Amino acid sequence: MPTSIRSLRSRIRSVSSTKQITRAMQMVAASKMRRAEEADTASAPYVESASEILTYLASQGATEGHPLFAKRPVKSRLIILVASDKGLAGAYNNNLMKRYLEELKKDDTNKIKNSTITIGRRAAQFATRLKDTAVIAVYQDLPDRPAGNELRAILDTAVAKFNSGEVDDVDVIYTAFNSTISQEVRLIHLLPAGFTETPVSEEVREAEYEPNIQDVLNSVVYRIVGAQLFQALLDARASEYAMRMMAMKNATDNADGLVDDLTLEMNKARQGAITQELAEISGGVEAMK
Amino acid sequence: MQLELVTLLGEKFNEPVYEVMIPTASGEIAVFPGHEPLISIAMPGVLSVRRQKIDDDEHLEYFAISGGVIEVSGKRVRILVDEADAAPDIIEAESRAALEAAMQLRDNAKSQMELEKATRLIDRHAVRLKVAGLRRHHRR
Numbered sequence: 001m002p003t004s005i006r007s008l009r010s011r012i013r014s015v016s017s018t019k020q021i022t023r024a025m026q027m028v029a030a031s032k033m034r035r036a037e038e039a040d041t042a043s044a045p046y047v048e049s050a051s052e053i054l055t056y057l058a059s060q061g062a063t064e065g066h067p068l069f070a071k072r073p074v075k076s077r078l079i080i081l082v083a084s085d086k087g088l089a090g091a092y093n094n095n096l097m098k099r100y101l102e103e104l105k106k107d108d109t110n111k112i113k114n115s116t117i118t119i120g121r122r123a124a125q126f127a128t129r130l131k132d133t134a135v136i137a138v139y140q141d142l143p144d145r146p147a148g149n150e151l152r153a154i155l156d157t158a159v160a161k162f163n164s165g166e167v168d169d170v171d172v173i174y175t176a177f178n179s180t181i182s183q184e185v186r187l188i189h190l191l192p193a194g195f196t197e198t199p200v201s202e203e204v205r206e207a208e209y210e211p212n213i214q215d216v217l218n219s220v221v222y223r224i225v226g227a228q229l230f231q232a233l234l235d236a237r238a239s240e241y242a243m244r245m246m247a248m249k250n251a252t253d254n255a256d257g258l259v260d261d262l263t264l265e266m267n268k269a270r271q272g273a274i275t276q277e278l279a280e281i282s283g284g285v286e287a288m289k
Numbered sequence: 290m291q292l293e294l295v296t297l298l299g300e301k302f303n304e305p306v307y308e309v310m311i312p313t314a315s316g317e318i319a320v321f322p323g324h325e326p327l328i329s330i331a332m333p334g335v336l337s338v339r340r341q342k343i344d345d346d347e348h349l350e351y352f353a354i355s356g357g358v359i360e361v362s363g364k365r366v367r368i369l370v371d372e373a374d375a376a377p378d379i380i381e382a383e384s385r386a387a388l389e390a391a392m393q394l395r396d397n398a399k400s401q402m403e404l405e406k407a408t409r410l411i412d413r414h415a416v417r418l419k420v421a422g423l424r425r426h427h428r429r
Contacts, residue, residue: 039298039299042297042298042299043297043298043299045295045299045300046295046296046297046369049295049358049360049367049369050358050369053328053358053360145298147372149406149409149410149413152371152409153406156402156405157402203326203360203362203363204326204328204360206326207325207326207327207328207360207361207362208325208326208327208328209327209328209329210313210314210315210327210328210329210330211314211315211329211330215314215330216328216329216330216358219330219356219358220358223357223358223369223371226297226371227297230297
């Protein structure tokens, strides 16, 4: 059956070239993940220093009555949803959307007004179709390391809405990067502002604050909130690449298995054809006797 | 005295220096070794660094910085800065083009938010251009 052999051969060829593509995508994702992972840890000294100053100022009571620390009863909530621009990353976007829907449902039952800022094309496509939330800003194609300007645009929108009392709570839903094989969807509170208590050094305690404590506090709080958002964006990127790498690895492995199966089938078909031909020849010889 | 420029993307600069001039809300301050502990706010502007006491003004190094938080102790100046670029890394023509683009953005701004964004971009590129200009001046 030469036709079946030919069609099998062409299927093997097409599966092999698909495999080459998925393998290339796997390797690209792996190298991007490594870089994202490095960037992920780079912001630690910045956050630590800012937390230290903030810890001291909070111990002096400076944070009380500060607008960004104001805890109000939540009537309106802003969610910043961080998803990817592209697909082919396994369950990355699905997991995020599932969590996002849960949060929307929670707000719905508690009669909380919800609005959303989306980051990534997939998030925008999903959120703009829902009627439980108002999408107020859409960001797409952010670079792997969002620079000050892009970050500040998002941050300023959130801070302005919070300061004006339009929203009482700002949360970020993103995928936290634990390791190459483990990532989880996480929700963090961005505003009202919070920080990790950090040991305060002698210098920070003794220091003079210029022009005054309030101005320094404003400047530090804004930066630490920004750093938290930045960290979430980096984490999301590292997770996205890790999940894309795994998805593409699985696809490559599947293609490998498929090529093996098809090759076996093709060999069987070829052997069958040969056996049949031999049988016909020996049958013909028998008949001529 | 150690000068550390810390950004969210990691340390941009971490080397011993003799003097740092920092733009702050209340004017430029010069910090020498043994300065009183101080925490203050850096404004967008030019940060100048003198590595050794004997260096004259011709050998100052410049950074374009956006705003940040300054932490001074006797042995260390740490600046938590949103962005810091050393003079050699800035391409003058690029900055000039970006500045013009930002000005156009400001003139065509339709909302308060766009206007603020444009003003911030103008500040940023004006500082970078200034730093690039300083470097060219010294090379002559």
